[in-house]
Amino acid sequence: xxxxxxPSLPAIPGHGPAVHVRDSLTGATMVAAVGPVAxxxxxxxxxxxxxxxxHAATSIAFDLLHRAWLDAGLEVxxxxxxxxxDDPLLERAARTGVDWEQLAIEQTALYAxxxxxxxxxxxxxxxxxxxxxxxxxxxxxGLLERGLAYRVPVEQGAGGERPDLGDVYxxxxxxxxxxxxxxxxxxxxxxxxTERGGDPARTGKRDPLDPALWRRVRPGEPSWDGGVLGTGRxxxxxxxxxxxxxxxxxxxxxxxxxxxxxxxxxxxxxAHARALGGAGARVHMHTGMVGLDGDKMSKSLGNLVLVSxxxxxxxxxxxxxxxxxxxxxxxxxxxxxxxxxxxxRRLERWRGAVSGNGxxxxxxxxxxxxxxLADDLDAPAALRAVDAWADxxxxxxxxxxxxxxxxxxxxxALLGVRx
Numbered sequence: 001x002x003x004x005x006x007p008s009l010p011a012i013p014g015h016g017p018a019v020h021v022r023d024s025l026t027g028a029t030m031v032a033a034v035g036p037v038a039x040x041x042x043x044x045x046x047x048x049x050x051x052x053x054x055h056a057a058t059s060i061a062f063d064l065l066h067r068a069w070l071d072a073g074l075e076v077x078x079x080x081x082x083x084x085x086d087d088p089l090l091e092r093a094a095r096t097g098v099d100w101e102q103l104a105i106e107q108t109a110l111y112a113x114x115x116x117x118x119x120x121x122x123x124x125x126x127x128x129x130x131x132x133x134x135x136x137x138x139x140x141x142g143l144l145e146r147g148l149a150y151r152v153p154v155e156q157g158a159g160g161e162r163p164d165l166g167d168v169y170x171x172x173x174x175x176x177x178x179x180x181x182x183x184x185x186x187x188x189x190x191x192x193x194t195e196r197g198g199d200p201a202r203t204g205k206r207d208p209l210d211p212a213l214w215r216r217v218r219p220g221e222p223s224w225d226g227g228v229l230g231t232g233r234x235x236x237x238x239x240x241x242x243x244x245x246x247x248x249x250x251x252x253x254x255x256x257x258x259x260x261x262x263x264x265x266x267x268x269x270x271a272h273a274r275a276l277g278g279a280g281a282r283v284h285m286h287t288g289m290v291g292l293d294g295d296k297m298s299k300s301l302g303n304l305v306l307v308s309x310x311x312x313x314x315x316x317x318x319x320x321x322x323x324x325x326x327x328x329x330x331x332x333x334x335x336x337x338x339x340x341x342x343x344x345r346r347l348e349r350w351r352g353a354v355s356g357n358g359x360x361x362x363x364x365x366x367x368x369x370x371x372x373l374a375d376d377l378d379a380p381a382a383l384r385a386v387d388a389w390a391d392x393x394x395x396x397x398x399x400x401x402x403x404x405x406x407x408x409x410x411x412x413a414l415l416g417v418r419x
Contacts, residue, residue, distance in 0.1 A: 001082060001108070001126050001127055001128045001131060002112075002126075003112065003122040003123060003126040004112035004113070004115050004116045004120075004122050005116060005122065006121045006122040007119045007121065007416070009067070009070065009412070009413045010409040010412050010413050011409070011413075012071075012366065012406070012409050012410050012413050012414075013366075013406075014366075015071060015072055015073045016068060016071040016072045016370035016373065016374060016414075017072065017370065017371065017374040018031050018032075018072055018374065019031070019032045019033070019065065019068045019069060019072060019373065019374050019377070020032065020374060020375060020376060021065070021254075021283060021285055021376050021377065022285075022330065022376050023283050023284055023285070024259070024262055024284045024285060024286040025262075025284050029376065030283060032065065032069070032253060032254055032283060032285075033069060033074060033253040033254070035072075035073075035074045035075075036073075036074060036075060037074065037075045037076075037077060038069040038074040038075070038076050038077070038253055038254075039076075039077045039078075039079075039248045039249070039252035039253045039254070040062065040065065040066065040069075040076065040077070040078045040079070040248075040252070040253060040254045040255075040256065041078075041079050041080065041240070041243075041244040041247070041248060041252060041254070041255050041256070041281065042058070042059075042062045042078070042079075042080045042123070042255075042256045042257060043080070043081065043240055043255075043256070043257035043258075043261055043265065043266075044080045044081045044082045044083065044126075045082060045083070045107075045108075045111055046082075046083040046084075046086050046088055046089055047082055047083075047084055047089065047103070047104045047105075047106075047107035047108040047111060048088055048089045048092040048093070048103060048104070048107055049092065049107065049304065049306075050107045050108070050110050050111035050114070050306075050308075051110065051111045051114040051115075051306065051307045051308065052290075052297055052304040052305060052306055052307070053290045053292075053297055053304075053305045053307070053320075053324070053335050054258060054289065054290040054296075054297045054298070055111070055307075056114070056118060056307050056320065056324060057287055057288075057290050057324045057327075057329070058256070058257060058258050058287045059115060059118070059120050060118065060120065060321060060324045060325065060416070061256070061285075061287045061329035061377065062078075062256045062285075063119075063120045063121050063416055064325075064329070064373060064377045064379060064414075064415070064416070065254070065256075065285075065377060066078055066121050067121065067373075067413065067414055067415075067416065068370075068373040068374065068377070068414070071370065071373075071413065071414060072374075076124075077124055077125075077247070077248060078121070078123040078124050078125075079123055079124065079125035079126070079127075079243060079244060079247035079248055080123040080125070080126055081126075081127055081128065081129065081132075081239060081240055081243045082104075082108055082111075082126070082127070082128045082129070083128075083129050083236065083239060084104040084108065084128040084129050084130050085100075085104075085129050085130050085222065085233050085234075086129070086236060087197070089103065089104060090221065090222075100222065101222075104128075108128075110308055113308070114307040114308055114311070117307070117311055117317040118307065118317050118320065118321050118416075119317070119318075119321065119416040119417075119418065120416070121416075124247075125243070125246075125247035125248075127243050127246075127247070129234060129239045130224075132234075132239065132242055132243055132246070133224050133226075133233070133234060135242045135243075135246060136213075136214075136234040136238055136239060136242050137214075137226050137227055137229055137234075139238060139241070139242050139272075139276055140168055140213045140214050140226075140229055140234075140238065141227065141228060141229065142276065143168075143170065143213065143272075143275055143276070144168065144228075144229075146275075147171075147174070148170065148171055148174050148275045149168050149169060149170050149171060149213055149275075150168070150169060150171055150206065151165060151166035151167065151168055151169075152166050152167045152168075152169055152202065152203075152204040152205060153166050153204055154166050154167055154216050157218075157219055158216055158217065158218050158219075159216045159217065159230065160216070160217045160223070160230065160231045161231075162230045162231075163216070165216065165228075165229065165230035166204075166216065166230075167212060167214065167215055167216050167232075168212070168213045168214040168229060169205055169206075169210040169211065169212055169213060170210055170211050170212075170213050170237075170238075170268070170271065170272060170275065171206055171207075171210060172207055172209055172210055172211070172268075172271055173206060173207055173210075174275070175271045175274060175275065177271070177274060178267070178271050179267070189209070189263075190208055190209070192263060192264075193208070193209055193263075193264050196260065196263070196264060196265065197236060197264075197265075198211065198264055199212070209264070211235060211236075211237050211264060211268045212235035212236075213234070213235045213238050213272075214226055214229045214230075214232050214233075214234060214235060215232050215233050215234075215235065216230055216231065216232040217230075217231045217232050217233075221233070236265065237264070237265055237268035237269045237272055238269070238272050240265070240269045241269045241272040241273050241276065241280075244269075244273070244280070244281075245273065245276065245278055249278075250273070250276075250277065250278030250279060250280075251278060251279035251280065251282065252280070252281055252282070253281070253282055253283060254281060254282070254283045254284075254285055255269075255270075255280070255281035255283075255284050255285070256284075256285045256286070256287075257286060257287070258286060258287050258289065259286040259287060259288060259289060260289065260296075261286065262284070262286050266284060266286075285329075286330070287329045287330065288327075288328075288329065288330050288331045288332040288333065289332045290332075290333060290334075290335055291332065291333065291334040291335065292304075292305060292334065292335050294334075296332075297335065305335050307320060310340075315340065315344075316344070316347060318347055318417050318418055318419070319340065319343045319344045319347050320340075320343070321415075321416060321417055322343040322346055322347055322383070322417060323335075323339050323340050323342070323343035325379040325380070325382075325383055325415060325417070326339070326342070326343060326346075326379070326380055326383060327379075327380065328376075328377075328378060328379065328380055329377055329379070330376075346383070346387070347417070347419070349387075349390050349391075349394070350386060350390050350411070350417075350419045351419045352390075352394060353389070353390035353391075353393040353394050353404065353407075354390075354393075354404040354405070354407055354408040354411075354419050355404065356393075356404055357401060357402070357404065357405075358397075358398055358399050358400060358401050358402075358403065358404070359389075359392075359393040359397070359398040359400060359403040359404045359407075360389060360392045360393055360396070360397075360398035360400060360403060361398070361400045361403055362389060362400070362403040362404070362406045362407040362410070363406075365385050365386065365388070365389040365407060365410070366406065366407070366410045368381075368382070368385035369382045369385055369386070369410060369411075369414050369415070370414065372385065373414060379415070382414070382415060383415075386407070386411060386415075389407060
């Protein structure tokens with residue numbers, strides 16, 4: 001799958017410190033990557049209605065991490081996916097009368113356009129679920145052979161010419177490291193599993209929380225040759241497991257995504273990695289939810305603010321990016337017209353402040369930006385540091401030649417904001 005073009009990063013003097021982040025699973029603050037190579041896997045979109053502000057916030061958060069790692073002198077290997085075959089995609093295509101493949105292609109292309117406009121660094125490995133099916137099949141075959149997966153009988157009419165092969169599920173009971181979200185009882189866990197794509201009531205499963213690895217063909221659904229698995233398509237969690245391992249190896253630094261992926265997606269993909277003999281991610285990072293009118297912005301609710309629509313209305317993508325950066329990546333926040341207006345005013349003020357040849361010394365501001373990003377990607381603190389410089393430049397002036405240019409390059413390289 002083709003990715004989007006990465007923006008060029010301007011050179012700035014020196015290097016930033018090591019980046020520390022909070023691990024979502026343990027709550028501990030730790031070095032995100034020791035180096036010299038930093039590895040990152042970010043779960044991508046299911047392309048049936050891209051790109052809303054929740055997607056943008058997640059992409060921008062891990063773009064900050066990518067930029068901070070590069071600034072710290074690390075080589076970065078970044079991988080991501082597109083879930084271009086899944087139930088929500090098929091359901092949207094059927095509901096709108098559009099071919100599912102065409103819908104996936106169009107929305108994936110639109111997402112790439114939005115990422116380009118928002119100056120998000122592209123992943124080095126960018127794979128779709130469909131193109132990784134052979135790798136998934138090999139992985140699932142291995143899990144079956146080792147007794148870490150099992151077959152579940154399918155309903156009448158499913159399974160094509162070999163219905164006897166059944167669907168394949170992972171046996172999470174074989175993994176002593178499996179755990180669930182703290183603070184949730186059994187019923188709450190099952191409810192969350194159902195809400196986020198699971199099927200706890202499926203007859204024949206050993207455990208209600210066992211996730212699907214391979215879904216056999218159903219009438220009217222697309223399918224692929226799965227060898228001894230039979231015709232079908234991959235489960236969601238195993239898709240990310242095999243892409244991450246293929247791109248980054250059996251162990252990597254950070255797995256990231258929205259907080260709604262913490263369970264079951266990231267927990268199950270980590271369990272699959274262990275079952276395949278790997279270690280998966282050392283650190284898990286999750287972004288907060290972006291809301292609109294009191295509810296989490298989501299495709300299922302339809303309460304979406306789309307980046308492409310904002311761009312079509314003439315909104316500067318840099319203002320959209322600044323609106324996102326005004327909120328710490330781990331926090332929940334609400335999109336409003338005032339949030340956007342504040343970002344637009346900030347962008348205008350910054351552009352005015354860096355338009356001259358001289359200004360206040362920018363060295364301490366560059367250091368403040370770097371220190372803020374090293375402290376769990378504290379973008380709001382970085383923005384306040386730039387605000388202080390801009391206010392001083394506009395009200396007091398300054399005679400340090402080249403300071404505005406240095407700050408403009410620093411904002412571009414570290415925050416991804418072109419001023």
